[in-house]
Amino acid sequence: xxxxxxxxxxxxxxxxxxxxxxxIGALILSLWGxxxxxxxxxxxxxxxxxVRIMYIHVPAAWLAMLxxxxxxxxxxxxxxxxxxxxxxxxxxxxxVGATFTAICLITGSIWGYxxxxxxxxxxxxxxxxxxLFFLYLGVVALxxxxxxxxxxxxxxxxxxxIGIVNMPIIKFSVDWWNTLHQxxxxxxxxxxxxxxxxxxxxxxxxxxxxxxxxxxxxxxIIRLNNEILLRKLENARLRESRA
Amino acid sequence: xxxxDMNGYAQYIWPAYGTAITLLLGLVVxxxxxxxxxxxxxxxxxxxxxxx
Amino acid sequence: MMGSIIKRDWQDVRNNPGQALMTPVxxxxxTLLFPLGLGTDPQLLTLAxxxxxxxxxxxxxxxxxxxxxxxxxxxxxxxxxxSSTGTLTFYTIGxxxxxxxxxxxxxxxxxxxxxxxxxxxxxxxxxxxxLLPATILLCLIGAFGSAITLGTxxxxxxxxxxxxxxxxxxxxxxxxxxxxxxxxxxxxxxxLLLWAMAALAIPIMPLMIAAVLRxxxxx
Numbered sequence: 001x002x003x004x005x006x007x008x009x010x011x012x013x014x015x016x017x018x019x020x021x022x023x024i025g026a027l028i029l030s031l032w033g034x035x036x037x038x039x040x041x042x043x044x045x046x047x048x049x050x051v052r053i054m055y056i057h058v059p060a061a062w063l064a065m066l067x068x069x070x071x072x073x074x075x076x077x078x079x080x081x082x083x084x085x086x087x088x089x090x091x092x093x094x095x096v097g098a099t100f101t102a103i104c105l106i107t108g109s110i111w112g113y114x115x116x117x118x119x120x121x122x123x124x125x126x127x128x129x130x131x132l133f134f135l136y137l138g139v140v141a142l143x144x145x146x147x148x149x150x151x152x153x154x155x156x157x158x159x160x161x162i163g164i165v166n167m168p169i170i171k172f173s174v175d176w177w178n179t180l181h182q183x184x185x186x187x188x189x190x191x192x193x194x195x196x197x198x199x200x201x202x203x204x205x206x207x208x209x210x211x212x213x214x215x216x217x218x219x220x221i222i223r224l225n226n227e228i229l230l231r232k233l234e235n236a237r238l239r240e241s242r243a
Numbered sequence: 244x245x246x247x248d249m250n251g252y253a254q255y256i257w258p259a260y261g262t263a264i265t266l267l268l269g270l271v272v273x274x275x276x277x278x279x280x281x282x283x284x285x286x287x288x289x290x291x292x293x294x295x
Numbered sequence: 296m297m298g299s300i301i302k303r304d305w306q307d308v309r310n311n312p313g314q315a316l317m318t319p320v321x322x323x324x325x326t327l328l329f330p331l332g333l334g335t336d337p338q339l340l341t342l343a344x345x346x347x348x349x350x351x352x353x354x355x356x357x358x359x360x361x362x363x364x365x366x367x368x369x370x371x372x373x374x375x376x377x378s379s380t381g382t383l384t385f386y387t388i389g390x391x392x393x394x395x396x397x398x399x400x401x402x403x404x405x406x407x408x409x410x411x412x413x414x415x416x417x418x419x420x421x422x423x424x425x426l427l428p429a430t431i432l433l434c435l436i437g438a439f440g441s442a443i444t445l446g447t448x449x450x451x452x453x454x455x456x457x458x459x460x461x462x463x464x465x466x467x468x469x470x471x472x473x474x475x476x477x478x479x480x481x482x483x484x485x486x487l488l489l490w491a492m493a494a495l496a497i498p499i500m501p502l503m504i505a506a507v508l509r510x511x512x513x514x
């Protein structure tokens with residue numbers, strides 16, 4: 001199955017209908033989600049209106065982690081099976097993941113000030129997400145570090161693989177250490193069935209998460225196409241300079 | 244008006260939402276622009292071959 | 296193979312001690328400068344000492360990384376080893392051992408003396424215990440960063456960018472371990488974590504580094 005999707009041309013054909021779906025999904029879900037987040041949901045008992053920041057902070061965190069995990073998977077595929085698309089995917093997606101992580105850090109910091117009284121604290125979750133951000137920057141830098149594009153992508157892939165140890169640390173840091181950050185409310189299936197978070201707040205959260213996911217899909221498709229085009233352009237230029 | 248005031252927390256909520264939306268839209272815009280630029284350049288590369 | 300690499304690096308140290316012993320020398324200089332910067336209030340120094348020691352260890356560990364594999368790559372040693380034996384694993388293990396002996400173990404041995412200058416004199420043994428697994432990890436992670444950025448244009452900045460995020464957990468636990476002893480608590484937990492990380496890293500990292508070096512030379 002992996003070999004079927006490895007063909008760039010096939011991907012380009014598939015990407016057009018997929019792009020339509022994710023565009024429409026992103027539009028609908030984000031408008032609905034923003035409405036719910038800002039107007040259609042109640043303020044928190046303790047945090048008043050600032051809880052609304054949760055609706056853009058938490059999905060950003062989820063996507064930052066999803067993005068990195070997908071990159072690590074692509075890295076594995078690239079290193080082991082040498083699929084071109086997997087390598088291009090890493091280069092395409094790394095800036096997107098970095099952006100989601102930045103949004104998570106910035107909105108989290110803004111949320112932290114009225115809630116905890118501080119813009120930043122060096123607890124386990126915040127520190128490990130910051131590390132995630134630097135890992136993303138490292139991948140972005142590595143993708144262009146060598147003159148040979150394939151070599152750069154392989155190096156970036158290796159970094160992705162090593163950095164995957166950060167993922168469980170981020171996820172479980174609020175369980176393993178006593179931290180200032182709120183423990184997870186949706187971490188197990190029993191919790192999803194009977195969530196520790198109110199339904200009025202769960203809906204906007206999930207809708208925004210869906211919106212973020214569709215946006216991620218859109219960005220992934222456009223940027224992966226860009227990488228394929230870039231490779232085509234570079235090959236064509238190379239051929240021209242030889243001819 | 245209470246919507247924009249957010250019970251006094253406007254100085255936190257709007258910058259947060261603003262940053263998130265700006266960054267994400269910025270990504271989308273830059274990706275689309277890169278897409279158009281690449282398509283243009285590939286076309287330009289293929290054109291002289293067609294006329295020649 | 297491993298033995299010959301270690302022997303060869305030992306010769307390098309004897310011929311050019313300044314270059315090869317960069318790490319402990321820089322560590323000593325850095326820790327000696329901290330009191331000058333912070334003022335000599337002994338209580339402040341003792342409080343800050345665990346973090347300062349670890350930061351100094353970190354920066355001095357990064358110094359030799361850029362040239363770790365560079366010489367061997369440039370004079371063709373890596374190519375020769377790969378084509379004759381087909382694997383870089385033993386070379387890597389030998390190189391890592393010699394790297395740790397000269398840049399990690401030396402740090403561990405020198406650190407207790409530096410701890411005394413920063414006001415942690417009574418805890419010198421704990422400093423040693425904490426730095427032992429920490430330097431192993433710093434060497435392994437650093438060598439990985441060095442291998443990945445081998446031959447890039449902006450080597451050192453990229454190296455620091457890659458290696459520092461991975462160093463941070465090591466730093467946190469090592470400083471935490473020393474600090475807990477200073478505060479009178481048992482530092483079993485961070486020490487255990489450090490050794491657990493080292494136990495994971497020691498079998499895995501040499502193989503990964505060898506694989507990275509391999510693709511570096513092949514392309």
